[in-house]
Amino acid sequence: MSPLSTAAPLRASLIGAPTDVGAGARGASMGPEALRVAGIVAALTHHGLEVHDRGNLSGPPNPWLPPVQGYRHLAEVVAWNRAVFDAVSAELASGHLPILLGGDHSLGLGSIAAVARHCRQQGRKLRVLWLDAHADFNTSELTPSGNVHGMPVACLCGFGPRELTHMGGEAPALQPHQIRQIGIRSVDPGEKRFVHEQGLEVFDMRYIDEHGMRHAMEQALAGLDEHTHLHVSFDVDFLDPEIAPGVGTTVPGGPTYREAQLCMEMIADTGRLGSLDIVELNPALDVRNKTALLAVDLVESLFGKSTLMRQPRPAR
Known part of the structure; x- marks a missing residue:
């Protein structure tokens, strides 16, 4: 039985969202199938979860057009996020x-x-852990690309078009103090100022280099209790591209395999994981599904894969 079994549901539902409509490179739309091919269902089942694969959501195709009033494909991004919102809400309920x-x-x-x-x-x-090479705290005024995959944290904090900021009926969906960003190493100058103005807590790669992943995770997870829902949003470009080449926006100098494993294991040790995103996997840029296999390996650690030194958490 998974060590999370006392604090999180044993039933997990996979929700595929095969689109790259918010990205600047094509290919992330193939990510859900690459994760399935890499064995994510079997891996989670092995760790005590009852896995329900809900298949893939449907939504508009990627029109691959330039930005309009600062946003690329806003209508399509809204449609896909509405579908995700409804599907995630149903599973939580x-x-x-x-x-x-x-x-x-x-x-x-x-x-x-x-x-x-x-x-x-x-x-x-x-508590939201945002594992990413990028802060994703851009607005249309800060980025010329208009790619919305660089804006979700800002939109969740209330900065952006109403169609996105009010996705859950209340804005902002998140306060900055609810978010911890880990592994950040690529931030635009204007975005950097905005992050500081809003007081986001960021454990960037310099912090990890200076203090270590263990200390960064201890700080990021501090204050969790039995009343806390922990959400992990895992962008695969969080990882160093030497071990995870299959992403559209590679940034050198990310966490190593062992640092990433420690990150995931410490999250698992809290017993608070309640929901998970796995995003930005781009099989078109991968090598023999190497990145998808690594992502599944790390997700196993989120759900209790352990070395000999880790003891199962006692039942409460």
């Missing part, structure tokens, strides 16, 4: 742990907005 298989990181809007609404309704606290 049924007591399942939703696992979003992306797709680009703009989909984190719908996923986290659904989790935030669920926590408000249940009177639970929410």
